[in-house]
Amino acid sequence: MNKLYFAHPSAIIDEPVEIGKDTKIWHFTHIMKGAKIGERCVIGQNCFIASRALIHNNVHIQNNVSVYDLVELEDDVFCGPSCVFTNDLNPRAAYPKGGQWIPTLVKKGTSIGANATIVCGITIGKYAFIGAGAVVTKDVPDYAILKGVPARISGYMCKCGEKLSFSNDNTATCKKCKTTYQKKGDKVWEI
Numbered sequence: 001m002n003k004l005y006f007a008h009p010s011a012i013i014d015e016p017v018e019i020g021k022d023t024k025i026w027h028f029t030h031i032m033k034g035a036k037i038g039e040r041c042v043i044g045q046n047c048f049i050a051s052r053a054l055i056h057n058n059v060h061i062q063n064n065v066s067v068y069d070l071v072e073l074e075d076d077v078f079c080g081p082s083c084v085f086t087n088d089l090n091p092r093a094a095y096p097k098g099g100q101w102i103p104t105l106v107k108k109g110t111s112i113g114a115n116a117t118i119v120c121g122i123t124i125g126k127y128a129f130i131g132a133g134a135v136v137t138k139d140v141p142d143y144a145i146l147k148g149v150p151a152r153i154s155g156y157m158c159k160c161g162e163k164l165s166f167s168n169d170n171t172a173t174c175k176k177c178k179t180t181y182q183k184k185g186d187k188v189w190e191i
Contacts, residue, residue, distance in 0.1 A: 020057065038075070052101075062114070070103040070120075077106050080114035080132065087120045107142070109159055116151075127159040143181065143188040156181070156188050164188075 005023040007013055013031045020039030025031065027045045034051035037043070041055060044063040049055065052069035059073045062081040067073065071085045087101035102120040106112070110124050113132035124130070125142035134151040145155040145163070156164045158174035158181070166172045170183040171191070182191045 044081070056108075068101070069099065070101045071106070072103065073106045074108040074110075074126075076109045078111040080112055080116065082115050083112045083130075084115075084117040085120070086118065089120060111161075127157065129157045129161075141186045141188065144186065153186060156183070159190075 004021040005019045005025065007025040008027050010027045011025045011029045014033040016033060017031055018036045020037060020041065022039055023037055023041040025043045029043055029045065029047040031049045032051040035049045035053050037049065037055045038057035038059065040058045042060045043049065044061060046064050047061055048066040050067060050069040053067040054072040055067065056073060056075045058075055059077045061067065061079045064082040065079050066085065068085055068087045070087050085104060087104065088097060089102060104118060104120045105123045107124060107126040109127040112118065112130045113134065115133045116130045117135045119137045122136065122139050124136065124140040125144065127143050128140045129145045130136055130151065131147035134146050135149045136146060136151045140146055143156045144153045145157050146152065147154045158164055158177060158179055160174060160177040162174050162176040164172040164174065164181060166183050171180060173180045180191050181188050
């Protein structure tokens with residue numbers, strides 16, 4: 001069978017899986033049976049993709065990241081090295097959940113910094129930016145920048161990656177790509 005994706009010979013891919021065209025899977029990565037991975041993804045060294053993980057298109061997962069069951073990464077998500085996803089709020093070795101995990105959704109265009117931890121059961125809004133080492137414990141609004149432990153909103157970022165500065169009328173125009181945004185409370189949207 002002629003594969004439309006690249007997998008390093010040291011990668012372990014348990015069939016059947018869905019892996020899209022032009023995806024690259026690097027050294028010592030394990031993809032579990034049933035995993036769904038879109039097109040043009042890059043999965044770095046020593047990663048793990050669980051059987052009920054869902055990875056959309058053009059997702060970049062850096063080294064040492066595990067994407068567990070019920071974690072969904074929408075298009076264009078970036079996961080920095082060694083960032084952590086969870087799927088169980090109160091794990092106990094003596095009381096296994098038997099696959100009854102809690103889902104996490106990371107929306108389009110979000111970037112997650114190195115060593116950040118994403119607690120399960122939350123939604124990270126589109127184009128959010130999670131700083132390195134942050135611990136995210138609750139839902140994140142679109143375009144928000146989060147830093148710290150626990151993570152808190154420290155500003156907002158354009159979809160192109162430029163930090164936004166809102167004026168008195170609660171609008172901001174990106175200096176780089178000229179996209180304009182409106183803000184009300186902690187909600188930001190493109191206008």
